[in-house]
Amino acid sequence: MHASPFLSLPGAVAVEGIDEGVAGHYGNPIVEQRRLERGEAIVDLSTRGIVAVAGPDRLSWLHSMASQSFAGLRPGDSAEALxxxxxxxxxxxxxxxxxxETTWLVCERADAAPLSAFLDRMRFMLRVEVADRGDEFAVIAAMSTAALDAAAPAASPSGVALDWVDPWSERIPGTHRYAADAGHPASEWRAIERIVPRSSLAEAADAVRSGRIGVAGSLALEALRVAAWRPRLATEVDEKSLPHELDWLQSAVDLGKGCYKGQETVAKVLNLGRPPRRLVLLHLDGSDTVLPETGDEVIGEKVRPEPVEGQAPERRVVGRITSSAMHHELGPIALAVVKRAVPGDLPLIVESHETDVAAAQVEIVPADARAAVDVPRLPRLGARP
Structure with missing residues (x-):
């Protein structure tokens, strides 16, 4: 793992966990959130993985395997795919x-090697080349192009700037969103990930040191991401995760294309079924100053029709925390994946650090999310009218 020049900036505090190797904050995460949100700061994401796919068959090849359409991807266009x-x-x-000439794929650090290996296995006789380019290139992020321009120019090995603009804030034709449009916080999330030569990280750190641009740690970016209901592979996804459960159909799945692995399940759950689990935002009681950790259990209390005096309600595990943050406006918040049957208005409890933390849920994928196609029930054989 490369040592980041940003860790030598004044006040830099290294973060642990999935983003280890970059600064979690530089002394004041709340102030850093505000600067980042206003487009006045950059974030060091230099530990993210970068996989490059070159060759004349690259777009049609990726199109055949991914949930997203790559067929019409033009130079400079951004896309998210599963x-x-x-x-x-x-x-x-x-x-x-x-x-x-090349399609550049930014991914989680831990996923770079597995992704490269998977793609390499699928090449067959096509004219594509897969390479892990994380040793040569790195990622910095911001909420505005101006902030990135003040830090370092984007890499452009073929004359096209490598800026990935997150599609989360847009309603893309051919996609589906479970969450209601009214009040959706996606419009506040304007993340841009810029691929730069790894040697340019020192230049970007110098821009911060000289005052040309502000800096924010990974904790600030995570807080804004959680508040925007934006899922992430390293946190929200486990071995059972379906795109529907995380409302990921809205940015990473083109429902007009088929013939990719898993497409049958995507269509079946959308058209005929309901997501077995669902993503929620939790507003947490901050009186105990306890911020839950990833994996902490979410508890629901079963309400009895006739309560028995002196008998406590039955507690059941209904989900788990995936991400948590202290937001500069919302206070302590978290994303959690809960069972579909959990009522949307049920107060929840998070068990964290041997403390019960009260939590009020905001539905992202609604508890009553229905199938897109209404299939009529057929009469049983032999049944009489």
Whole structure:
């Protein structure tokens, strides 16, 4: 793992966990959130993985395997795509930008090697080349292009700037969103991930040191992501995750294309079924200053029709915390994946650090999310009218 020049900036505090290797904050995560949100700061994401796919068959090849359409991807265009297993479970997530000769895929650090190996196995006789380019290139992020321009120019090995613009804030034709449009916070999330030569990280750190641009840690970016209901592979996804459960159909799945692994499940759950689990935002009681950790259990209390005096309500595990953050406006918040049957208005409890933390849920994927197609029930054989 490369040592980041950003860790030498004044006040830098290294983060642990999935983003280890970059600064979690530089002394004041709340102030950093505000600067980042206003487009006045950059974030070091230099530990993210970068996989490059070159060759004349690259777009049609990726199109045949991914949930997203790559067929019409033009130089400079951005896309988000999932690679699913045969049962529709999420295996890989990529942020893709094409430069006319190569498609660049930004992914989680831990997923770079598995993703490269998977793609390499699928090449067969096609004219494509897969390479892990994380040693040569790195990622910085911001909420505005101006902030990135003040730090370092984007890599452009083929003359096209490698800026990935997150599609989460847009309603893309051919996609589906379970969450209601009214009040959806996606419009506040304007993330841009810029691929730069790894040697340019020192230049970007110098821009911060000289005051040309502000800096924010990974904790600030995570807080804004959680508040925007934006899922991430390293946190929200487990071995059972379907795109529907995380409302990921809205940015990473083109429902007009088929013939990719897992497509049957995507269509079946959307058209005929309901997501077996669902993503929620939790507003947490901050009186105990306890911020839950990924994996902490979410508890629901079963309400008895006739309560028995002196008998406590039955507690049941209904989900788990995937991400948590201290937001500069919302206070302590978290994303959690809960069972579909959990009522949307049920107060919840998070068990964390041997403390019960009260939680009020905001539905992202609604508890009553219905099938897109109303299938009439057929009469039983032999039944009489």
């Amino acid at each position: 690679f699913l297993d045969a049962s529709g479970h999420i295996e890989h997530v990529v942020h893709a930008v094409d430069d006319g």
